Amino acid sequence: MSKRVQLLLRAARAYAEAGAHADAARCYDTLGWRWSAADAYHRAGDLEHAAETYRRAGHPDRAARCFRLLGRPDRAARCWQEAGSPLEAGWELLVAGRTEAAAPLLAAATRTPPKAPAPLLRLRLAQELYRRIEDRAGPGRAAGPEPFSALLAEVEQAILTVSSRTERLRLLEWGVEAADRIDRFDVSAALFGAAHRPRRDQSAARAEVLERWQDWAARRLGGTAWLPVPGATPVAG
Structure with a gap:
């Protein structure tokens, strides 16, 4: 482990202990420790950066959850689509009331x-x-x-x-x-x-x-x- 990495890790941990999670996240991001960075962004309340960092770290579920909290179901669904998960993508849109956009994704999930x-x-x-x-949604119909x-x-x-x-x-x-x-x-x-x-x-x-x-x-x-x-x-x- 290089001296630079050691210093960044030490700084990240110090920031985290002090509750400065955004600064800790930037240190982890610089190191390429995406999971740790995303978690720190989340703790800092920076859902936008947390979502994108979770996505880059290969955790579509965490990324989608952040985008959902941000009120961005389209972006949450895209995270799942990028991961090849049409069922999860369709669900994100469905629970947001976007049935028309959800339909082809659920159809794809049904086919396979x-x-x-x-x-x-x-x-x-x-x-x-x-x-x-x-x-x-239909006239006079009830489920x-x-x-x-x-x-x-x-x-x-x-x-x-x-x-x-x-x-x-x-x-x-x-x-x-x-x-x-x-x-x-x-x-x-x-x-x-x-x-x-x-x-x-x-x-x-x-x-x-x-x-x-x-x-x-x-x-x-x-x-x-x-x-x-x-x-x-x-x-x-």
Whole structure:
């Protein structure tokens, strides 16, 4: 490790410890440590730089999340398209109400459906949500919650069994979005509860689930007092 690299690393860590995350990010960026730089930009609240740096680091999910928070669904979808993921790209546009733009992407995902059970379940969620939105747009037409309810029950069971942490969190996010669309906040809470159950990869993953659960409960229900206590281990059942 060269002297320059050592100095930049030392500076980045010092900035981070002082809470100067934007300065830390620039140091990491200079080093080419894109993941660390993106994370520091995110901590600094600079979502624009965080999104672009996550994208360059090959993390379309993180990049898309930042662009979503910025209110830029088109850019979020493009991140997924660049990664060859039409289903995820279509979902970004779909939940933003851009059904016309989402349609060809979902069609592409349907033509070559994923083989793994969890992504296939997400494809079904996207198709059902698309149909529901289109049905509501039609004159005199109404879509009931029944197809969603049965599908969301499958999602809850899948969350309990899927081994991939990334796929579990993505399935949770999509399931909650779908449940919220039919005002089934009880189902959304059940999905969070399933994702929060103890697992081998539990510490970091469960902390992230609880953080998302708290944010959701504050927005949708107006409080978080009933949620699990951070660090507490629920009884597995």
